[in-house]
Amino acid sequence: MKKILFIVSLFLVTTNALMAQDDGDDKIRDKMREYIQQRMRLSKNEAEKFSPIFLRYFREWRTALKDNQGDRLILQQKVVELRLRYRNEFKEIVGEKRSNEVYLNQEKFIKELKDLRRERIQNRQGPKNRIRDISPQSI
């Protein structure tokens, strides 16, 4: 009996360890990058160049958001400055015309995230509450 329990727990530990690797802090960042790349239909070569620059941009973007939470206008200014700076780098990969698409797709991804969160919360609350839309847009 002990041996059977040991075998089962071994199986669970293995699967758990593999599952746990997926739920990291960088998962959202990676999916955002993937989303933008696919939406912009970047070629393999473009994607290889785009990835490191986007990761740098994302890191600085998050830092700007965290560091300027007290003053919304300053925050927006910092984000705009950051985006203008990085637009020059994205321009070299995707061209001037499409360089703004990076930010548009980033915003779209965030919007999708908000929708996903709303759906999940509704699902948690059960079918009765699902009819009521609690999104800020509906108010």
Place this chain on the structure above:
Amino acid sequence: MTQNNNILQELKELESSLAGLAAQNIYSVPDGYFEGLVGQVLNRIKAMEAANAAEELGYLSPMLSNMSKQLPYAVPAGYFESLEEKLMQTVRNSNDYLHKESFGQTATEELEMLSPLLSGLKKEMPYSVPQGYFENLAADINTQANKTETKVVSIGSRKWFRFAAAAVITGVIVMVGFMVIDGPKVDPGTNSHAWVEKKLKKVSTEKIEEFIQLTDEEELVASKDIKTQDIKELMKDVPENEIQSLLNDTQFLDDGMADDAAAETMMN
């Protein structure tokens, strides 16, 4: 001769110190050098072709080869055999030894006098081996080696161990399968929401919430709490054309990043 004079004159004109030197040969050979040269060269050649060392030495140095092989020095017969006794006798007869305190003492008595501690030590060996130890040693080692054979426990004989290994491998295969076979492919270009939903299935709602809270700060819309009804109430006295004019003026703000419709238009 005329040429030598010319050179001498030229050296004098040049005021060289060489002009004052006498014209004589500064090199010389030993007496009889050339007389014996032929014989020496021939001996060297013969030495190179000599059959043995004695013959070679005969050609190179006749004097050395003719010398006797006997040692010039010799010791009397039985010299080394009686050397120790003679030495001791010499020591005993010496004046220094005769006047010493230990004169006439045996070695034990002398040691007692010099170091009582050393003389008090037992002369027995502190270590001992059982009788016949070394004679039977080889046989004993063989016996011990045969006795202490390590018990071999086969991993394969434990069935549950096999099952445990199988469970781990199955777990890995199942999880890799889940990761690789990720359901039908969704294009984020045509079905953006479904893509995000699928790709973020494993990300917890709390993590998404945390991320959104951070990005919410950036949004221009600071009036989330203001309800449509409140705005209606607030703007009831404002004429429609004035509102429209303001909306026209501020339309560029709607073309911002957050406006999805505007984004789609720009991209197309």
